Amino acid sequence: MASVADCPTSRREARRESRRDAILQVASDSFLEFGYAGTTMSAIAATLGGSKGTLWSYYPSKELLFNDVLDRLTRDFRARLTLILKTQGDVETTLRRFCAEFLRKVTTPESIALYRLIISETSRFPEVGRIFYERGPRLTQHQLAGYFSGAIDRGLVRKADPLQAARQLIGLCLSGSHQRLLTGVIDELEPGQLDEDIDRAMDIFMRGYAPE
Amino acid sequence: MASVADCPTSRREARRESRRDAILQVASDSFLEFGYAGTTMSAIAATLGGSKGTLWSYYPSKELLFNDVLDRLTRDFRARLTLILKTQGDVETTLRRFCAEFLRKVTTPESIALYRLIISETSRFPEVGRIFYERGPRLTQHQLAGYFSGAIDRGLVRKADPLQAARQLIGLCLSGSHQRLLTGVIDELEPGQLDEDIDRAMDIFMRGYAPE
DNA sequence: ATCAAAAAACCGTACTGTATGGTACGGTAA
DNA sequence: TTACCGTACCATACAGTACGGTTTTTTGAT
Numbered sequence: 217m218a219s220v221a222d223c224p225t226s227r228r229e230a231r232r233e234s235r236r237d238a239i240l241q242v243a244s245d246s247f248l249e250f251g252y253a254g255t256t257m258s259a260i261a262a263t264l265g266g267s268k269g270t271l272w273s274y275y276p277s278k279e280l281l282f283n284d285v286l287d288r289l290t291r292d293f294r295a296r297l298t299l300i301l302k303t304q305g306d307v308e309t310t311l312r313r314f315c316a317e318f319l320r321k322v323t324t325p326e327s328i329a330l331y332r333l334i335i336s337e338t339s340r341f342p343e344v345g346r347i348f349y350e351r352g353p354r355l356t357q358h359q360l361a362g363y364f365s366g367a368i369d370r371g372l373v374r375k376a377d378p379l380q381a382a383r384q385l386i387g388l389c390l391s392g393s394h395q396r397l398l399t400g401v402i403d404e405l406e407p408g409q410l411d412e413d414i415d416r417a418m419d420i421f422m423r424g425y426a427p428e
Numbered sequence: 429m430a431s432v433a434d435c436p437t438s439r440r441e442a443r444r445e446s447r448r449d450a451i452l453q454v455a456s457d458s459f460l461e462f463g464y465a466g467t468t469m470s471a472i473a474a475t476l477g478g479s480k481g482t483l484w485s486y487y488p489s490k491e492l493l494f495n496d497v498l499d500r501l502t503r504d505f506r507a508r509l510t511l512i513l514k515t516q517g518d519v520e521t522t523l524r525r526f527c528a529e530f531l532r533k534v535t536t537p538e539s540i541a542l543y544r545l546i547i548s549e550t551s552r553f554p555e556v557g558r559i560f561y562e563r564g565p566r567l568t569q570h571q572l573a574g575y576f577s578g579a580i581d582r583g584l585v586r587k588a589d590p591l592q593a594a595r596q597l598i599g600l601c602l603s604g605s606h607q608r609l610l611t612g613v614i615d616e617l618e619p620g621q622l623d624e625d626i627d628r629a630m631d632i633f634m635r636g637y638a639p640e
Numbered sequence: 641a642t643c644a645a646a647a648a649a650c651c652g653t654a655c656t657g658t659a660t661g662g663t664a665c666g667g668t669a670a
Numbered sequence: 671t672t673a674c675c676g677t678a679c680c681a682t683a684c685a686g687t688a689c690g691g692t693t694t695t696t697t698g699a700t
Contacts, residue, residue, distance in 0.1 A: 228670090228672080251548070253465035256660060267675045269663085278661065336463070336548035338612035345612030353607070380628055383603050391599020395565070400550035400557030416592055424632035440648075440695055447649095468684060479651045481687085490685065 232274075238264060239274055243285050248329040252282055252337055286344060289330055294351040296321050301363050307372045308422055310363065315389050315414045318356060322390075323405060328397050357382045373425040381425060388417035444486075450476060451486055455497050460541040464494055464549055498556060501542055506563040508533050513575050519584045520634055522575065527601050527626045530568060534602075535617060540609050569594045585637040593637060600629035 242263045246255040257278055261268040275281040299317055303310050321327060330348075338345040360382035367373045373381075392413040396402045454476045458467040469490055473480040487493040511529055515522050533539060542560075550557040572594035579585045585593075604625040608614045 231670090231673090249551070251465075251551075253463075254552075257662080258660070267677085269665095269676085270674055272662065273673080276662090332547050332550070335544050335610060338544070338610075339461075339463075340466075342612055345610075349608070349611050349613045353611075384600055384628065384632055387599050387603025387607075388596055390603070391595050395599075396561070398547060398557075399561050399565075400554055401561045416596065420596055420632065420636035423638075424635040426635075438695080443649085443694085469686080470684070479653085481652085481689095482650055484686070485649075488686090 235270075236274055239271060239281070240285060240288055243281055244289055247282065247285055248289075248326065248333055251333060252340065257281075282341070286333075286341075286347070289333075290348050290351045293327070293330060293348075294355060296327075297352060297356055299356070299359060301359060303363065307367050308418065311360075311385065311421070312414060312418055314360060314363075315385065315417060316410070318386070319389050319394070319410050319413060323394055323397060323410065325404075331398060353386070356386060360385065371427060374428045376425065384424075385417060385421050388421060389413060392416070447482075448486055451483065451493070452497060452500055455493055456501055459494065459497055460501075460538065460545055463545060464552065469493075494553070498545075498553075498559070501545075502560050502563045505539070505542060505560075506567060508539075509564060509568055511568070511571055513571060515575065519579050520630065523597065523633070524626060524630055526572060526575075527597065527629060528622070530598070531601050531606070531622050531625060535606055535609055535622065537616075543610060565598070568598060572597065583639060586640045588637065596636075597629060597633050600633060601625060604628070 239260070242260050243255070246260055246263070255278075257271060258268060261271045264271065275284070297318070299314065301310070302313060305313070322331075334345055334348045357379060361378040364373070364381050365378040368375055368378060393402070393405055393409050394413075397405070451472070455467070455472050458472055458475070467490075469483060470480060473483045476483065487496070509530075511526065513522070514525060517525075534543075546557055546560045569591060573590040576585065576593050577590040580587055580590060605614070605617055605621050606625075609617070
């Protein structure tokens with residue numbers, strides 16, 4: 217039933233789906249680059265090709281388009297962050313690998329732009345930040361906490377609240393380059409910079425959670 | 429010489445100074461609440477009283493007003509963050525006190541709004557983020573690093589890069605409530621929440637930097 | 641010290657030109 | 671028939687300008 221409902225049943229519907237997808241893509245790029253206020257429907261239509269009227273036939277308002285864009289962007293973000301925690305190796309190796317993958321993903325220009333957009337629009341669209349948090353930070357915290365909980369059970373790290381420990385490791389990872397990217401202090405990463413960030417985070421984290 | 433230049437020499441100048449101050453105050457409130465795009469000069473003039481033309485006589489453009497507002501806001505922020513590191517007590521007590529004061533100051537609604545504004549406007553006004561970083565995060569990092577360096581010299585904590593250690597402690601402090609305020613997940617702090625954040629940060633930090 | 645005149649600052653209101661979300665419509669394409 | 675196109679249009683918003691009249695401050699004369 218569900219698969220039938222999801223299946224486009226005509227050329228027409230397939231076309232509309234494809235067009236909607238293109239709209240969302242162009243709109244995403246614009247919102248990410250210029251923010252909500254700085255994005256105009258005319259510019260979207262111009263980039264997209266076709267007429268403005270068509271764009272309006274897909275989205276009755278700018279706000280609805282923005283909602284759809286954010287929904288999509290945060291879902292994509294979530295998909296990207298759904299790390300497959302590879303648990304081969306000892307705790308330090310596993311956590312280091314996790315941190316590397318996590319940091320690499322949240323420091324891409326797209327991720328920085330998304331985070332900026334979220335923070336910017338939080339007051340105008342109050343649900344935005346919450347949805348993002350559920351699909352971003354909370355997700356990674358819980359993934360990591362799951363692994364960490366197992367490590368506690370096996371006596372590989374000291375007993376602690378796994379979720380708090382996860383938050384701390386993530387917080388440590390974010391306290392270097394990520395913050396400077398977000399505030400525009402640096403525009404891009406130097407080679408090896410993420411590795412330094414991770415080394416530092418891991419150093420204190422492993423000391424702080426060494427088995428007792 | 430400098431004090432002479434700063435001293436209003438006439439009723440006229442004093443009046444202009446006072447008027448400029450009022451403009452900056454009203455504009456600050458508006459930019460913080462509505463962002464750059466959401467702030468209109470008409471609204472500023474209406475709140476301020478008097479005529480729009482007068483406002484234009486003080487600032488020839490919205491952008492110049494914004495620059496002045498940001499300059500002022502970041503200076504005020506710096507003044508607030510110029511913590512007097514009270515070094516009585518042991519290292520843990522001192523650091524805890526520092527963290528408490530720091531977190532209290534960066535989680536006020538004004539500070540959150542400022543950070544949001546900075547992040548929002550970084551692409552449109554690229555210097556904004558850098559200036560903020562110099563007057564905010566870097567300042568506190570260096571204050572803390574100075575203290576930490578002394579503690580290293582006295583063998584009270586293990587040898588490490590004091591600036592990196594400072595960044596980490598601050599990063600740990602910011603990984604809880606601050607992030608959730610910034611993203612709008614929570615609108616205000618529960619009683620005791622900051623203390624929890626600090627306890628957690630201090631716990632891992634003191635373990636991680638225990639003397640070897 | 642006082643006062644009148646001049647200069648500067650300010651007010652309220654109207655206006656300008658541009659921009660933007662959104663609408664309308666005749667003609668064409670699928 | 672439906673979807674789309676290109677173009678024109680609408681109403682509103684907003685940074686910024688203009689202008690005649692009023693208020694405040696300064697200046698210069700007495």
